[in-house]
Amino acid sequence: MKIILSLMLAVSIGVPSALASEAAHIEQLDWSFKGITGTYDRASIQRGFQVYRQVCSACHSMDRVAYRNLIDLGYSEDQIKSLASETSVMDGPNDEGDMFERPARPSDYFPNPYANKAQARYTNNGALPPDLSLIAKARTGGADYLYALLTGYDEAPASVTMNEGMNYNKVYAGHQIAMAAPLSDGLVAYANANTPTTTEQYAYDVSNFLQWVAEPSLEAQKRVGLKVVLFLSILAIIMYYVKKRLWAGIKGKK
Amino acid sequence: MSSSKRFPFKNPVISWVDERLPIFTLMHQEYAAFPTPKNFNYLWNFGAIAMVMLVLMIVTGISLAMSYNPSADGAFDSVERIMRDVNGGWMLRYLHMNGASFFFLAVYVHMFRGMYYGSYKKPRELLWLLGVTIFLIMMATAFLGYSLPWSQMSGWGATVITSLFSAIPLVGDSIVTWLWGGFSVDNPTLNRFFALHFTLPFVIFAVVFMHIWALHITGSNNPTGIEIQDKKQDSVPFHPYYTIKDSFGLCVFLAVYAAVSFFAPTMLTHADHFIPFDPLITPSHIVPEWYFLPFYAMLRSMDFNIGIPWTDIVLMDSKLFGVLVMFGSIAMLFILPFIDKHPVKSANYRPRYKIALFIMVISFIILGYVGAMPAEGIWPTVGKIFTAVYFAFFAAVWWLNKHEKPKPLPKSIHASVLEKNAKKEAALLKEVES
Numbered sequence: 287m288k289i290i291l292s293l294m295l296a297v298s299i300g301v302p303s304a305l306a307s308e309a310a311h312i313e314q315l316d317w318s319f320k321g322i323t324g325t326y327d328r329a330s331i332q333r334g335f336q337v338y339r340q341v342c343s344a345c346h347s348m349d350r351v352a353y354r355n356l357i358d359l360g361y362s363e364d365q366i367k368s369l370a371s372e373t374s375v376m377d378g379p380n381d382e383g384d385m386f387e388r389p390a391r392p393s394d395y396f397p398n399p400y401a402n403k404a405q406a407r408y409t410n411n412g413a414l415p416p417d418l419s420l421i422a423k424a425r426t427g428g429a430d431y432l433y434a435l436l437t438g439y440d441e442a443p444a445s446v447t448m449n450e451g452m453n454y455n456k457v458y459a460g461h462q463i464a465m466a467a468p469l470s471d472g473l474v475a476y477a478n479a480n481t482p483t484t485t486e487q488y489a490y491d492v493s494n495f496l497q498w499v500a501e502p503s504l505e506a507q508k509r510v511g512l513k514v515v516l517f518l519s520i521l522a523i524i525m526y527y528v529k530k531r532l533w534a535g536i537k538g539k540k
Numbered sequence: 541m542s543s544s545k546r547f548p549f550k551n552p553v554i555s556w557v558d559e560r561l562p563i564f565t566l567m568h569q570e571y572a573a574f575p576t577p578k579n580f581n582y583l584w585n586f587g588a589i590a591m592v593m594l595v596l597m598i599v600t601g602i603s604l605a606m607s608y609n610p611s612a613d614g615a616f617d618s619v620e621r622i623m624r625d626v627n628g629g630w631m632l633r634y635l636h637m638n639g640a641s642f643f644f645l646a647v648y649v650h651m652f653r654g655m656y657y658g659s660y661k662k663p664r665e666l667l668w669l670l671g672v673t674i675f676l677i678m679m680a681t682a683f684l685g686y687s688l689p690w691s692q693m694s695g696w697g698a699t700v701i702t703s704l705f706s707a708i709p710l711v712g713d714s715i716v717t718w719l720w721g722g723f724s725v726d727n728p729t730l731n732r733f734f735a736l737h738f739t740l741p742f743v744i745f746a747v748v749f750m751h752i753w754a755l756h757i758t759g760s761n762n763p764t765g766i767e768i769q770d771k772k773q774d775s776v777p778f779h780p781y782y783t784i785k786d787s788f789g790l791c792v793f794l795a796v797y798a799a800v801s802f803f804a805p806t807m808l809t810h811a812d813h814f815i816p817f818d819p820l821i822t823p824s825h826i827v828p829e830w831y832f833l834p835f836y837a838m839l840r841s842m843d844f845n846i847g848i849p850w851t852d853i854v855l856m857d858s859k860l861f862g863v864l865v866m867f868g869s870i871a872m873l874f875i876l877p878f879i880d881k882h883p884v885k886s887a888n889y890r891p892r893y894k895i896a897l898f899i900m901v902i903s904f905i906i907l908g909y910v911g912a913m914p915a916e917g918i919w920p921t922v923g924k925i926f927t928a929v930y931f932a933f934f935a936a937v938w939w940l941n942k943h944e945k946p947k948p949l950p951k952s953i954h955a956s957v958l959e960k961n962a963k964k965e966a967a968l969l970k971e972v973e974s
Contacts, residue, residue, distance in 0.1 A: 322803050350620050416815075420620070423806060424814035459824075500814075503623065503630040510631065511802020515795055522791035529784045536578055536776055 312427045312434045312457060315490070319429075319497060322512065325505050326498055328360045333476055334495025335359065337488050340474050342418065345410065345465075347398040350419035351499055354392040358502060366392050373397050411451045413464030422493070422500035429493040431457065436489035439467035570756050575775035576782055577762035579957050583653040584760070584782075585789030586646050592790060593643040594748065598741050600636040601685075608688070610734035612727040615690035616816040634805040640682050641808050642797040644831035647675060655876075655897060658885030659761040665877040667754040672873045674747050677740055679832070684737035686829060690730060693810050695817030696826045698733070699725045704839070707860040724819060764956045765885025766949060774953040825914055833911030834904050838930070839866040840915045841923025865927060872934045879938045884946040892944045893937065900933035 318327040335356070338348070353370040361369070371389040375397060378385035390397070400406040407414050416424075425431045434457040442454035442461075452462040469485045469492075476483055498504075547565045549555045558564045607626050609618035622629035651671070654660055660668035687698040702719050706712040721728030759768060768774040776782075800807060806814075808830060812823045828836050842862035847854040856864075887894040903926040910923040950956035 350617075350624065355624075420814045424811050426811045507630065507634070507802050507805065511798060514798045514802060518791050518795035518798060522788060522795060525784065525788035525791055529788050532780060532784055536781065 312430050314430050315433060317429055317494065317497070319494075319504055322508055324508060327494060330491045330494045331359055331498050332361075333481065334491035334493070334498075336476070337469075337474050337492045338418075338495055341468055341488075342492065343396070343399065345399060345406075345415040346418045347400070347415075348396045348418045348499065349398065350395070350417075352393060352395045353390065355502065359498070363392070370394060411464060415465070418496060418499065420500050422497040424500075428500075429497040432493040432496055433489050435463075436469055436492065437486055570778075571783075572777060572779040574756065574778040575768060575771050576760055576778045577768060577774060577953050578776045578781070579762050579764065579953050580760075580782070580785070581763055582789055583649065583656075584762075585786055585793070586650040586653065588786040589790055589793050590643065590646040590650055591748065592794075593639060593646055594741070594744060597636065597639050597643060598745070600632050600639060601738075601741065603632050604636055605738060608734075610688070610731055612690060612730055612817075615688060615730060619689045634801045638797065638801040638805060638808065640685065641829065641831065642793070642800075644678070644682070646793065647678065648831070651675065651873075652901065654761075656887045656894075657761055657763055658765050658880070658887070660877045661880060661885050662877070663758045664754075664761060667751060667758060668877055669874060670747055670751040670754060672870070674744055674751060675873075676870060677744050677747065681737060681740040681744065682829065682831070684733045684740070687730065687733045688737060689813065690817045692812040692815040692817055692821070692823050693826070694813070695725055695819065696823055697828060698729060700826055701828075702729075704859075704863050704866075707857075707863045709860070726819075761885065762953060763886060763888060764950055764953055765889070766953055766956075769952050770954065827912060830908065830912075833909075834907035835866050835869060835911075837907040837911035837923045838869055838927045839863065841910070841920045841927055843915070843920050869927075869930060872931065876934065876937070879934055881941045882944060882946075884949065889947040889949055890940070890944055891947065893940055896933055896936040896940070900930060903929040903933075 318324060318330075353366050356366050356369065357363070370392050373390045374387045375390045375394050376385055377388050380386055400409070403414060422428050422432060427434070435455060438456040438458065440454055440456055442448050446454065446461065448454060449462055452464060453466050454461055455463045469488045471485055472483050474483065474488060481487065501507075545565075546558060546562055547568045549558055549564060554564050604622060607618065607622045607629065609615060619633065622633055624630075626632075654668060654671065683697070683701055687694045702716055702725065705719060706716045708715060717723060719729070720726070721732060810827060827833070839862045842865050843858050844861075845854045845858050846856040846861055882890065882893070884890055887897060906926045907923065907930065910919050910926070913919045950959060
């Protein structure tokens with residue numbers, strides 16, 4: 287009886303604390319890259335890249351992506367060259383031992399908005415904006431979580447006292463996030479007038495982009511995987527019948 | 541090995557080599573003609589599967605090592621370079637990462653089969669001991685490998701596990717400093733982890749060789765647990781009967797492994813494994829890979845000090861006790877052949893042992909679940925209960941030595957096969973009649 291009581295007590299203490307530590311429910315969207323034959327939606331990723339360049343990149347670095355990688359998104363080499371040359375990078379030392387600035391080339395990686403982590407923290411009220419190269423893999427829920435986070439800003443309920451400089455977010459663990467709502471309707475002008483310029487659309491596009499950034503080999507994985515699994519399955523079926531035939535003489539022997 | 545008769549090979553080159561070094565005769569005796577019980581079920585595939593996984597891990601691992609940079613500053617970046625810039629690098633990494641999981645899966649099934657059919661009993665005690673040794677080295681290797689990407693989970697996992705040694709009285713802290721090569725988990729730690737992670741698989745390979753050697757001295761156990769009496773009736777040559785059967789099982793296993801590695805490669809991986817290690821930020825909840833979770837649960841559930849009741853005297857603090865319980869759970873596997881003296885091997889003829897074993901397996905799985913949960917609320921209590929159940933299994937095995945009446949055994953392997961066939965035929969007849 288004592289054990290049952292203590293079990294019940296343990297449940298009653300355990301359940302609420304477990305609930306509190308869990309973030310809000312994250313909706314699963316129908317991403318094009320899902321499933322075993324999924325592919326990337328390049329139009330959406332290109333728009334997401336635009337959102338990243340015009341909004342996110344002001345505070346977030348993306349150290350592991352080079353301009354040359356954009357070829358996978360359907361940009362031409364000339365487009366990539368001109369995209370890269372819009373930013374300048376520090377190079378050197380030259381023959382005279384001096385560092386110099388030059389326009390970025392396709393082989394250069396995306397520039398970091400900060401000189402170092404300390405500067406990043408200092409400019410952001412003590413919070414460090416994470417590098418976004420792997421963010422879709424580094425958060426439970428992946429693209430679904432990113433979408434939910436970007437669209438999860440809301441007025442803080444009366445019961446919650448917000449710390450200074452923090453923003454209320456429905457899905458962020460603890461609900462207080464240092465990043466202010468980055469997206470708003472009409473913030474970025476899309477080239478195609480038919481694409482809605484809503485927060486939801488931006489969040490969807492940028493999450494698609496971040497998924498591609500985190501897992502650029504995803505399409506190759508599925509393509510190769512399909513062949514490998516198919517090959518092994520067929521081989522397994524053949525081996526099964528070889529085995530059955532081979533053993534027929536043994537199993538029945540009296 | 542050398543004194544036995546040579547096999548007459550027709551090919552003159554093979555014959556020439558074999559006269560001077562009878563390696564082909566050895567292969568023929570051990571892998572072709574080797575008499576193997578003819579009544580294996582599919583659980584007997586997993587030894588061969590584990591062997592293939594070991595080779596696969598070594599091959600992908602060496603390839604990865606060629607592009608990996610074992611330094612605290614460069615490890616995470618080099619792994620990402622492998623993923624993005626090395627040709628086929630993502631495939632190597634995902635096959636290696638998920639390969640560890642599937643290697644453990646194969647070994648767990650292999651061990652369960654050994655326990656269910658009493659393969660650890662006389663005359664195969666040493667065979668079992670070598671197997672548990674392989675399991676132990678595998679655990680060390682997997683843990684070391686988990687540290688190498690130098691992610692949040694890597695660094696903090698390494699910190700948690702190496703800190704276990706600080707539980708050793710008097711010298712604990714010095715040992716931890718020695719293991720780390722400094723006063724925290726840092727570059728020297730990563731360097732030695734890489735060196736050991738590279739070396740240990742070859743140690744495993746050597747022990748596997750002894751494991752198979754010992755197997756070929758005693759011969760394989762089988763679902764009845766009765767030894768081969770009449771070679772002609774009870775056994776078949778290993779090749780082609782089991783090479784083909786193993787190939788079938790292997791293809792099915794590899795297909796599942798490939799499906800996970802290619803379609804859901806990060807399914808078994810925590811998100812924190814994709815954040816670079818930061819010694820100043822502790823993740824909210826440090827968890828090992830799934831195959832360590834039951835042991836992790838045992839470790840964490842021991843949250844009480846052992847002392848003299850009604851006094852404040854502490855004989856053993858909770859940390860040391862947890863470590864002892866965790867290592868004790870594996871030590872029990874080492875002494876299992878010496879606890880279980882019951883003459884009947886197979887659980888098919890030992891109804892009580894069978895129940896005890898299933899309870900143990902279920903409690904092990906529940907412990908795995910507990911290990912994945914935060915150590916708060918109900919979970920430490922659940923962990924304590926099922927840790928006790930796990931250890932109670934070994935006590936039960938010892939008790940059953942004198943308290944289990946086995947079911948009647950078939951006369952021979954052959955007789956058991958006939959009996960099974962007769963049952964099948966009777967069932968078929970019934971179906972036809974109805």
